[in-house]
Amino acid sequence: MDTLEAMRAFVKVAESGSFTEAARRLDVAKPLVTRAVQALEARIGTRLFHRTTRRVSLTDAGQRYLGKAAPALVEFDELEASLRGEAHGEVSGTLRLTMPVSLGVRYLVPLLAEFKARHPRLRLDLDFCDHLVDPVARGFDAAVRVSTRLEDSALTIRRIAASPVVLAAAPAYLARAGVPDTLEGLRDHQMLEVIAERAATGVPRVLAGDAALGAPIRANSVEALKGFAVAGHGVIRAPAFALAEELASGSLVRLLSDAALGEYVVSLVFANRTMMPLRLRRLIDHLALGMQDFAEVVVAPRARSA
Template sequence: MDVLNAMRIFSTVAELGSFAAASERLNLSKGLASKTVGALEDRLGVRLFNRTTRRLSLTEAGADYLARVASIVDAVDEAEAAAGRGSLEPSGTLRVAAPVSFGLRHLSGPFAEFRRAHPKVALDLQLNDRRVDLIEEGFDVALRISRALPESSLVARALAPIRVALCASPDYLAARGAPTTLAELADHDCLRYSLSGSPDSWAFGDAGEIRVPVGGGVTANNGDVLVDAARRGLGLIYQPTFLVGDDLAAGTLVPLLEDVPTPTYRLYALYPHRRYLPNKVRLLVEHLAAVFGDAPYWDVNDRPRPAG
């Protein structure tokens, strides 16, 4: 029995809370992971996990064993990483979760560049606007847009500022006029994003402290749908510049109330907190930070987009 490998499988199952998620991360079958942990329990003469059909939890002996072996596994992983750093080519599958519209518009180019640089890494990109559970669902990295992230055990790396803009099409403004104050938004059709925390009000001010009630005939759970509706003159739109930036530059949408401060959100890369970060995760996060940066290309007209 490879005791060190069994320790690694056991500690990964304990970290992720399931054999399925651990098997995904370690690139082995669920049956082999379960069999290895069972053999480890037989070797130790104790049960390490309480197993039910709905959940997996450490026994008292399992928690004590984890506290002792985790440092051993980390030390071996770090020693191997230090020995191979700079020469070990990253490989394996890298599972990434990202918001739908951001992924469709802005990840193909950076991912193509990353794949060309690291051809042994297979990227598995899942686009979804819900907040995924990295541990439970077996993701290596999640990209998330937020003003502030709730406290968690995940590591958060800020990749880029995300600014928002109020705008409308020239046709809409010709028919309805342009609002001159926030209070006048109540007189306009506003295209609302249903997955925001409060779709019936828009946040203004540097910290989003000014809430303005809005209404209108179109609500959608996708930003690209709202952008298209705005182009067609269906109402005002208040969305991130990574969505409306091209239209603002082309004149198909016109900025409004530019003197009113708006909150700045951030694009974050989230990944599980581990002393040893897989090289493929570190390289992808660093690549995305370099591509987007403090002045992302969608906000700076003379910055080129990443090659697709």
Template sequence: MDRLQAMRIFVKVAETGGFAEAARRLNLSPPAVTRAVAALEAALGVRLLTRTTRIVKLTESGSRYLEDCRRILADLAEAEAAASGAYATPSGSLTVTAPVLFGRIYVLPLLTAYLSDHPAVDGRALFLDRVVNIVEEGIDVAVRIGPLADSGLSAIRCGSVRRVVCAAPSYLAAYGTPRRPEDLARHRIVVASQTERLEWRFGLDGATVVPLKPRLTSNVNEAAIAAAIEGWGLTGVLSYQVADALRDGRLQVVLEDHEPAPLPIHVVHVEGRGASAKVRSFVDFAVARLRANPLID
């Protein structure tokens, strides 16, 4: 049995949650994947996975072994990359994640520009409105908005964005401009949320909390912004999400003196014993471009 190949197969089964999906991604047959995991379990003398007709779950021993496999395979990849010169010349596959709207507006142009300059690198954009575990999900670089949790990741601050309340000039002309957070109770509110409890915070310390009773709720920011641009009500968003609409006058910021503290933007990556050339060069490229962007404070 090729132990390293078996470890790679086991890791992929654990990550995908199934033998068939792991086989598809590895371009192997499902029986070959099943045999490799069974041989690995036999060699170790422990059950790594619990199989049912519907799901595959890690055992306690399997969870510990998974982390060991990831570390061993990462060390091997690092050694091979160093030997082949990958730490000198950017090459290979680069996966970048960011929030959906920020990723589409700012990160995707960075990635395409970088790929144009580095033909030996292939890119993958993963835009999600959730915090991705970049170690477990095999992500090279993440762009994150908001305070960072303590971790062993390397993070470089490259700007910040404001949390703003805005409306179309036509709405403000018809319904008046709120001067204090409490005035929002008399206005139409449009929000993008999937939670039942809604509130906006104001003041640099966020101590002023205003409960909301929105007239219109959407599951995506684009819809809330579109409704605000149409003059239907006030919405609260991040400044980058409405930068174009603010610049051309379709929207106007209100309650600016009561805004909470800006949210930081960081470029995050796993450094390890030495980040590869593709990661180092993309991080340097992205940080410089983001810091130079006039729409990011």
């Protein structure tokens, strides 16, 4: 037996407590199971079983090995089954994705629900967070990012949509501080800042982290800053999709809508692979198609007076 089959033999002996029963379950001769476990112990350099004439039990090392080997074999078997299905065009297995909270909850979840309905054997493992995530280091198949300065040379980047930059503030704040007529006029306003935000394409310098701008409130979440903006604490800069509901309801008012503020690009980032899993390839195509009209998310007109 090779190493993988030896692991299977070990797990069957551990589960059944018997070399004879393990051989029966594997449908092989008992001596083959015995030699496989012995070879595994020799390679590891420690005994995995206590053996007596009456019973077989795991050593401490055997317990630790079983804790890792059993789930690893299950995962391997699932992977093989998934690949066999993909070879016949069937989407299955697990897709692990990470995405920003606002974009994910409002726009991606409905698309993912459609995708899951089309592929019932697929499992989705989703992570919602607003900080930058390395999909490879965290074990994700892909990460959805809202920015443009994607400098990860080891990763593949697929643009799937874009959303214009929007400036907005609450009516109460504008009544108190006035409505800015120009970008330079924003220097006299309280700007709410997203920590470590990557600047959007074409964002003017006055909006792209200029040191002259004060930031009374900083946060690593657009959703959090939006709450402060609605409460009247300052001007927020965010993708249009993140503020669409508040602008539609009037709890935030759009500012300087005629100014060239640039755009945020929505991209799917994933590891370079010689053979991309079918489930990921299909997902990328599904999201790109489903978000074709994403840039047309309409926001309310700019404020003209306090």
